[in-house]
Amino acid sequence: MNVLELKDVSAGYGRIPVLHDVSLTVAEGSVAxxxxxxxxxxxxxxxxxxxxxxxxxxxxxxxxxxRGLGPDQIARRGIAxxxxxxGTFTDLxxxxxxxxxxxxxxDKAQIAVDIEQVYTLFPRxxxxxxxxxxxxxxxxxxxxxxxxxxxxxxxxxxxxxPSLGLAPVIIDDLYDAxxxxxxxTGTAMLIVEQNANLALEIAHDAYVLxxxxxxxxxxxxxxxxxxxxxxxxLGH
Amino acid sequence: MQYFFQQVxxxxxxxxxxASLGLALVLIYxxxxxxxxxxxxxxxVSAYLAWQGISAGLSPGWAMLIAxxxxxxxxxxxxxxxxxxxxxxxELTIIIVTLGLFLAFNSFSGAIWGFLQxxxxxxxxxxxxxxGTFRLSADLLGTIAVLIAISASMYxxxxxxxxxxxxxxxxxxxxxxxxxxxxxxxxxxxGWGLAAGLGAISGLLVAPKLTLDPNMxxxxxxxxxxxxxxxxxxxxxxxxxxxxxxxISQALSMAYLPWLGSDLQILLPLLxxxxxxVAKPEGLFGSTVVARV
Numbered sequence: 001m002n003v004l005e006l007k008d009v010s011a012g013y014g015r016i017p018v019l020h021d022v023s024l025t026v027a028e029g030s031v032a033x034x035x036x037x038x039x040x041x042x043x044x045x046x047x048x049x050x051x052x053x054x055x056x057x058x059x060x061x062x063x064x065x066x067r068g069l070g071p072d073q074i075a076r077r078g079i080a081x082x083x084x085x086x087g088t089f090t091d092l093x094x095x096x097x098x099x100x101x102x103x104x105x106x107d108k109a110q111i112a113v114d115i116e117q118v119y120t121l122f123p124r125x126x127x128x129x130x131x132x133x134x135x136x137x138x139x140x141x142x143x144x145x146x147x148x149x150x151x152x153x154x155x156x157x158x159x160x161x162p163s164l165g166l167a168p169v170i171i172d173d174l175y176d177a178x179x180x181x182x183x184x185t186g187t188a189m190l191i192v193e194q195n196a197n198l199a200l201e202i203a204h205d206a207y208v209l210x211x212x213x214x215x216x217x218x219x220x221x222x223x224x225x226x227x228x229x230x231x232x233x234l235g236h
Numbered sequence: 237m238q239y240f241f242q243q244v245x246x247x248x249x250x251x252x253x254x255a256s257l258g259l260a261l262v263l264i265y266x267x268x269x270x271x272x273x274x275x276x277x278x279x280x281v282s283a284y285l286a287w288q289g290i291s292a293g294l295s296p297g298w299a300m301l302i303a304x305x306x307x308x309x310x311x312x313x314x315x316x317x318x319x320x321x322x323x324x325x326x327e328l329t330i331i332i333v334t335l336g337l338f339l340a341f342n343s344f345s346g347a348i349w350g351f352l353q354x355x356x357x358x359x360x361x362x363x364x365x366x367x368g369t370f371r372l373s374a375d376l377l378g379t380i381a382v383l384i385a386i387s388a389s390m391y392x393x394x395x396x397x398x399x400x401x402x403x404x405x406x407x408x409x410x411x412x413x414x415x416x417x418x419x420x421x422x423x424x425x426x427g428w429g430l431a432a433g434l435g436a437i438s439g440l441l442v443a444p445k446l447t448l449d450p451n452m453x454x455x456x457x458x459x460x461x462x463x464x465x466x467x468x469x470x471x472x473x474x475x476x477x478x479x480x481x482x483x484i485s486q487a488l489s490m491a492y493l494p495w496l497g498s499d500l501q502i503l504l505p506l507l508x509x510x511x512x513x514v515a516k517p518e519g520l521f522g523s524t525v526v527a528r529v
Contacts, residue, residue: 096405
């Protein structure tokens with residue numbers, strides 16, 4: 001069963017086309033990674049899914065067409081989008097960021113439990129729970145962005161370059177956490193990355209975009225073994 | 237000394253009014269990033285609505301309550317019809333639009349209710365409370381009580397409720413607010429509605445003290461802006477402190493600088509605005525906006 005399905009999606013900004021007939025699927029409980037160089041259309045793909053750009057084609061969440069819904073309605077249906085540059089609420093506290101992440105939910109008691117779970121996953125956020133999110137380091141903000149996306153209890157989590165600008169050791173921690181989240185909660189993920197190595201390690205499926213078209217798709221293992229991909233994205 | 241403190245107390249009473257209107261300005265600025273110059277004129281319309289209710293035979297309490305509710309509706313409609321289409325235009329456009337709203341509401345009051353001065357009864361009794369040698373009027377205590385009630389409910393709303401946190405999140409980051417499922421336009425409209433309700437309360441506090449005419453809030457709005465700017469235009473606490481500072485300094489200047497005359501008293505809040513902006517451009521309580529690149 002596919003949680004998320006894109007069928008021949010084309011999108012652009014004004015008259016400038018960016019995506020051409022992109023199709024991809026994210027299976028229930030799986031992690032898919034979307035690779036590609038700068039400007040390949042990765043971010044636009046995520047923005048189309050969460051209703052922030054117009055598109056042609058079809059985007060389905062649990063088989064339901066999302067056409068015509070605004071970003072807030074799509075979020076309430078269960079898509080959590082962690083934008084590039086993190087998009088935390090900088091003048092809210094860390095804890096309020098997590099609380100507001102659960103906006104679509106009404107189960108107050110469970111929300112408190114889930115906040116604790118985020119703190120267990122990212123202990124540094126617990127230490128800084130009363131601080132304004134704007135005062136966090138880049139790595140902490142990224143953890144907060146992931147934590148906030150989790151609080152939505154999403155059907156699928158979209159993450160845009162979660163490793164961007166982070167120190168290698170922090171990137172390792174973050175990907176460990178993402179893998180743990182996927183394994184323990186079964187949250188499906190679609191991760192956009194330029195830094196392909198780690199993403200391919202935790203992913204089940206992989207897609208490669210080049211100038212707006214899908215040029216390769218398959219299991220993460222197969223894509224990682226592809227000679228062209230190794231040369232272009234894996235650096236060996 | 238006794239005279240001095242009596243002036244300070246009177247100043248706090250006026251300051252509470254500036255603070256309540258200042259809170260409305262801060263609320264609009266924080267939710268929609270707009271300095272609403274029409275806030276005072278909207279409050280005047282609210283006061284007229286209450287007057288209309290009282291003339292129609294309603295008790296002052298009910299008339300005022302209905303006026304506040306209607307004002308909230310007017311605030312929401314104003315946002316949706318007029319402000320929303322220009323919200324993301326450049327600042328000059330927005331300033332012109334709010335100045336247009338100022339003229340529109342001002343003319344609306346004049347056209348419907350005329351320019352004759354009318355009186356609105358105070359909700360507070362004409363009594364005085366003497367503590368030692370000080371005289372505290374019921375009006376003064378009532379005004380301060382209203383401000384405290386407003387501040388406490390705003391604090392409760394923003395810190396403790398789902399709507400409050402959604403409002404704060406929308407003000408902080410519009411895109412992310414939508415991405416967690418917050419209906420953003422509804423939040424903006426709610427911000428304008430709440431601010432219109434607060435403005436209505438300040439209009440209802442002012443009307444019995446002055447007389448009701450379309451230009452009633454003309455100088456009050458300037459004092460309220462002074463209060464809000466002292467507080468950085470982004471801080472609710474700042475608006476309350478700023479309102480008191482402006483009210484007290486105004487009362488003291490009237491008492492000790494009588495040669496300024498009533499027309500020049502308005503210089504004082506303006507000097508305060510300039511002094512604060514020169515010394516601390518982000519306001520005494522404002523937080524500096526740091527852009528992360």
